[in-house]
Amino acid sequence: MVTLVLVFIAVAAAMVVVAVRNRGRSAAAPAPAANPVPTFKVVALGSRGSGKTLLLASMYHQMQTPSGRSYFLTAPYEQVVLLNQWFTEVADTSKAWPAGTSVGETREFVFTVRTRAPSGSLHTVMNLGYLEYAGGLLTDAQAPGSSGQAELLQRIDSAHALIGIIDGYRIRQCLDSQHEGQMRLQQSLTAMINLMMLVSCPITFVITKWDILRDIDVDEESRLRRVRKYLMSNNGFRDLVQAHSPHRIVRLIPVSAVGPDFAELDADGRIAKLPDGEMHPTNVDAPLSAVVPDVFEQVERSLDKAALRAALDQVRRQTRLGPAGALAELGTFMLSAAGKVLGPLGGHAAGFVGDAALELLSAGRDRDADPLSQLDRRLAQVDRTIEEFHLARRKVLRDFQSRIDVLEGRLPSSRLSGED
Amino acid sequence: MTWQPTGWPFLIAAGRRRDYSILLAPEFLVQDLDYGFLDGTVKPGDGRPRVVDLRTRAGRHLTVVSTTHTLTSADAAATHDEHGRPLRLLYGFVCGDRIAEPDPADLATALSVALDTYRRFLHNEDSPVVDSGQPFTLHTSVIRQLEPVSARPPVPAVARAPQRRSRVGASIMGTVAALVFSALALVLWLRPEAETPKPCPSATVVLGPAPNMTPSASCAPTPVELRGRP
Numbered sequence: 001m002v003t004l005v006l007v008f009i010a011v012a013a014a015m016v017v018v019a020v021r022n023r024g025r026s027a028a029a030p031a032p033a034a035n036p037v038p039t040f041k042v043v044a045l046g047s048r049g050s051g052k053t054l055l056l057a058s059m060y061h062q063m064q065t066p067s068g069r070s071y072f073l074t075a076p077y078e079q080v081v082l083l084n085q086w087f088t089e090v091a092d093t094s095k096a097w098p099a100g101t102s103v104g105e106t107r108e109f110v111f112t113v114r115t116r117a118p119s120g121s122l123h124t125v126m127n128l129g130y131l132e133y134a135g136g137l138l139t140d141a142q143a144p145g146s147s148g149q150a151e152l153l154q155r156i157d158s159a160h161a162l163i164g165i166i167d168g169y170r171i172r173q174c175l176d177s178q179h180e181g182q183m184r185l186q187q188s189l190t191a192m193i194n195l196m197m198l199v200s201c202p203i204t205f206v207i208t209k210w211d212i213l214r215d216i217d218v219d220e221e222s223r224l225r226r227v228r229k230y231l232m233s234n235n236g237f238r239d240l241v242q243a244h245s246p247h248r249i250v251r252l253i254p255v256s257a258v259g260p261d262f263a264e265l266d267a268d269g270r271i272a273k274l275p276d277g278e279m280h281p282t283n284v285d286a287p288l289s290a291v292v293p294d295v296f297e298q299v300e301r302s303l304d305k306a307a308l309r310a311a312l313d314q315v316r317r318q319t320r321l322g323p324a325g326a327l328a329e330l331g332t333f334m335l336s337a338a339g340k341v342l343g344p345l346g347g348h349a350a351g352f353v354g355d356a357a358l359e360l361l362s363a364g365r366d367r368d369a370d371p372l373s374q375l376d377r378r379l380a381q382v383d384r385t386i387e388e389f390h391l392a393r394r395k396v397l398r399d400f401q402s403r404i405d406v407l408e409g410r411l412p413s414s415r416l417s418g419e420d
Numbered sequence: 421m422t423w424q425p426t427g428w429p430f431l432i433a434a435g436r437r438r439d440y441s442i443l444l445a446p447e448f449l450v451q452d453l454d455y456g457f458l459d460g461t462v463k464p465g466d467g468r469p470r471v472v473d474l475r476t477r478a479g480r481h482l483t484v485v486s487t488t489h490t491l492t493s494a495d496a497a498a499t500h501d502e503h504g505r506p507l508r509l510l511y512g513f514v515c516g517d518r519i520a521e522p523d524p525a526d527l528a529t530a531l532s533v534a535l536d537t538y539r540r541f542l543h544n545e546d547s548p549v550v551d552s553g554q555p556f557t558l559h560t561s562v563i564r565q566l567e568p569v570s571a572r573p574p575v576p577a578v579a580r581a582p583q584r585r586s587r588v589g590a591s592i593m594g595t596v597a598a599l600v601f602s603a604l605a606l607v608l609w610l611r612p613e614a615e616t617p618k619p620c621p622s623a624t625v626v627l628g629p630a631p632n633m634t635p636s637a638s639c640a641p642t643p644v645e646l647r648g649r650p
Contacts, residue, residue: 048434048438048439049501049502049503049505096500096504096505096506097503097504097505098505099464099490099505099506099507099508100434100439100440100501100503100505102432102434102440102462102463102464102510103432103440103459103460104432104459104460104461104462104463104464104510105463105464106460134439134440135439136434136438136439136440136441137439139439140438140439140441142456142459143441143442143445143455143456143458143459143550144453144454144455144456145453145454145455145456145457145476145477145478146456146457146459146460147456147460148459148460169503270502270503270504271503271504272504
């Protein structure tokens with residue numbers, strides 16, 4: 001009897017120990033990602049007062065609903081609250097502009113790109129990480145022991161795309177031959193160019209406060225051409241464009257977070273809200289829309305054409321995996337061959353990259369070309385859920401590309417090259 | 421003589437053209453170039469004080485009390501920057517002791533010193549200097565810490581490692597105990613039964629030393645421990 005009791009105690013003790021250890025293990029193991037989609041990291045470089053925060057708030061406000069697009073953005077609720085608070089503060093003409101961002105307010109916003117399929121199902125396509133920080137981190141010496149600047153440099157180094165914010169107010173001052181504007185623009189460009197020279201990701205320059213440049217020429221393309229000519233007369237800026245444009249996309253996009261009917265320069269030369277101003281943001285969605293198409297254009301440029309063709313042929317032979325499997329196979333090849341350009345994406349990147357290759361690479365966009373068109377057709381024959389997700393995702397990617405194509409069509413000067 | 425708690429004022433602010441930077445920091449931190457943590461710790465708020473306990477890069481355990489003041493025309497000639505944005509002072513005081521509820525009088529003292537610094541800064545915005553904040557006696561009730569803030573304590577060892585060790589140790593000890601029990605039970609089970617039952621011997625099973633659950637001297641708290649209040 002005593003023996004039986006001892007055995008029972010021993011077994012119970014062993015079970016308790018095993019259970020405790022297992023619980024410890026499961027607690028220590030990272031929870032599976034609730035949203036396993038790739039994340040593209042974007043860093044906007046801009047000096048103090050260049051309009052980074054306003055652009056972010058306006059961009060989210062415009063992209064949080066589809067508004068004619070196939071996709072919209074969501075964000076963690078506390079970030080939505082903050083972005084809406086900023087936007088409301090900007091839009092309130094009885095209040096001053098929102099105060100500047102301090103170093104302690106540095107934070108990463110994570111936008112999730114979602115789409116609604118024809119069936120009504122909601123699909124998550126990808127995440128866009130966007131860093132918000134104090135512009136002085138870029139231009140000013142930091143206090144001893146402050147880690148903000150080092151962290152910013154690390155983020156720039158690992159970014160999938162950089163957005164260089166050029167303050168339209170400074171451009172305006174430069175065009176009006178004001179020394180202050182020339183000095184501040186040079187300071188900002190020097191800081192950006194120094195960092196951008198070292199990166200290997202697509203670069204989009206954004207001219208903020210485009211609304212206060214509305215009277216420098218007759219139409220938007222002429223205005224942009226004039227600003228572009230001015231910027232290209234800057235040695236550092238021209239050298240940067242010449243160094244990068246043969247290998248990657250370099251854009252120049254004019255944006256206004258508030259639009260042309262909201263503010264104007266007052267008698268002191270400051271930007272003042274109009275008492276009855278209305279917000280009609282311009283082009284604020286374009287910089288984020290350009291991220292993925294530009295990354296994939298660079299991927300295509302970086303890939304050896306013969307190797308890509310061989311990989312595509314191999315994918316065609318491997319359609320025994322099924323169309324979705326073949327796309328993932330294509331994505332795996334792309335991740336391996338262009339890993340340096342794509343960088344770590346996280347999530348289930350292979351499927352996304354396969355779809356993006358099909359939709360964004362010039363070979364993929366040719367609907368009659370083999371073997372991708374075959375995959376396209378076969379994909380439509382498989383399980384409808386998979387088909388719907390792939391088609392929805394590719395529709396979003398197509399919309400990104402289309403947004404940029406439309407912008408380039410309307411503003412040819414928005415694509416920078418060293419030939420100027 | 422009664423001991424009285426001490427605070428040192430600090431200020432982070434932007435100018436008309438210059439971005440946010442530390443303009444005033446506790447003297448002992450300025451001397452040791454150990455004030456950079458203020459940049460990342462102090463955030464603008466809604467005017468209510470915020471209390472944060474932290475450990476500096478040099479290993480000092482400090483409490484930072486901060487709040488935000490939007491500049492008015494009574495404070496300085498300039499109330500907005502060149503972009504038309506309101507100028508804010510992120511100010512407060514640093515203390516070597518723990519604080520539960522800061523006394524408004526101490527924040528008023530810190531603001532007074534911060535405003536003097538800020539006015540000087542506005543006169544020479546392009547060449548800012550970091551003023552050394554002098555200590556002042558706090559009205560705030562504190563929970564005294566033995567660690568002096570003016571001396572540089574040793575950098576703490578990596579926290580939590582001993583905790584992990586003790587958890588693993590407990591797990592190993594438990595397994596060993598279970599095995600010993602199992603082996604004992606097996607021996608007793610397989611042992612030929614005596615014809616006449618004998619009383620059980622009062623054997624003592626030695627399991628080895630009990631795991632040390634007390635944090636060792638090197639088990640410091642998390643290097644930067646934040647406790648913010650809205």
